[in-house]
Amino acid sequence: MARYILNRLTQTFFILIGVSFITFMLLYILPADPAVQIAGRSATPDTVESIRRELGLDKPLFVQYFNYMINLLQGDLGRSYLQKSEVGTLILSRLGPTISLMFFAILAELILGLFAGVVAAIYRGKKLDKGLMIGSFVTVSAPQFIVSILVLYVFAVKLGWFPIGGYGKPIHYVLPALTLGILGSGWYSRVMRSSMLDVLRQDYIRTARAKGASQKRVIIRHALKNAILPIVAMIGLDIGIFMGGIVVVESVFGWPGIGQLAWQAIQRVDIPIIMGVTLVSAVFIVLGNLFADLVSPFIDPRIRLKK
């Protein structure tokens, strides 16, 4: 087991190096010239040239990448072209809102998804089950921005229960978390439903029923604990999915996290910030996947014994 973890950690390290290399090359080969952006439209070619030299953009691409990585290993993500501050500081100041939103979003997904999945499994084949499963397909087929706007329209504009945007109070979390909760719940509910059905077919459930346990007791005390095991690994993957979609949700809700930082940077072609946010997101995705791979043996002794 220790060896396996070590292997996966090394693999993770190389994946991150690879991500940094490809992102770096893509961003720097692109037709946008940051030196021209910084100098402004009226700048003379000389000014542009000196800015380029100052930023090290006149050096060969591989040398630039090498320098970037050396700095990165010392915890330095470079400087923003336009905001004149360290990318690392900018990202750190935005990471809090993103992580707290991630926490509440995944919590909302779990509450909605697990509840729908368990109910669907109990009413298997009935109208309620069919309705919930079609609902889960709809949530997988709906783009984030449409659900965001719909949730804003219903709960902020029509009902007026929540503010349209803003950040800082607990109430501001409700709508973005609800949006992401609705979107992610379909995925969880389908897995939860089939996992629950698997568990309900097991002998120990029949034993529990034969001993006279009520349906409620069988589901809550006996089945739920085992049915929930595959869900734990999914949370790891979900961190990656969350990070992938963060730009859209944060820009619709005006959430001051790293997604909004990235979106502003993309519009101004502020490459060091884009690069930094991509790397930080990749770290989250990779660690989430690692968690998903490693967690099952820890929580499920049956998997551990097979090895």
Next chain:
Amino acid sequence: MKRKSALLSLLFIALIILSAIFAPLISPFNPSEQFKDGLTLQGAPIAPSGKYLLGTDLLGRDLLSRLIYGARTSLIVGIIANGVAVIVGTTIGLLAGFLRGRLGNLIMRFTDLMMAFPALLLAITLSAIFSPSLLIVALVISMVNWVQIARVIYTQTISIAEREYVLATKGLGATNNRVITRHILPHLLPTVLVYTTLGIATTVLLEATLSFLGVGVRPPTPSWGNIIFENQTYFITAPWLVFIPGLAIVLLALSFNLLGDALRDELDPTQRGLS
């Protein structure tokens, strides 16, 4: 019940494809014409009514006509992007699975790497920096989407390549080329078909998202995503401008998802009856 919903999905997809093809014939107005009576006296969009069935947009253009032409954009991007992703993904997965060894391993490690990319962030950045056109948007999407297909095809190829009939064909002296095209590829086609269908749903959603952010297909070319992008400031006073195209996007993606799911059940008997 699965078959019924798959049939409905197929009908809806056919309806959208037909209206995209025959857009000039069925669309009531020119999608880019700004009508003098297309805005209220205060300059606001007109709600769905007799002349403009689904209302008008912020510039006084007919929403229904824009939706019909927008279907073209969504489908063209969907077909190009997904076509490229399926071809690239299948080829790479097949080669890696057939060759195995170092090269196969290397290819699969590369897909691991691609899986660690924040895909949407990458797609947004790329299409924002290239001045976006239909083709660029499609290519960016396919760059992100081929990975999933490659991984599925890889696993399947490995299991097929080890079956006895493939070994027998090899023993009879068939070239690699022949083994792949005649004996392995046909068995992969059902999987490819399923992932093509499901992939179109993903592609439609990605195109809409990019266009909504203003980095996808640019107005005045209508696309379902950029209709929402253009009109989003009106979403409180004229919600139909956001929710009608939104509904179109969700229904199209939903149809492809339901169809793909039903196809998977039909083509893979081991999955049937489990759910």
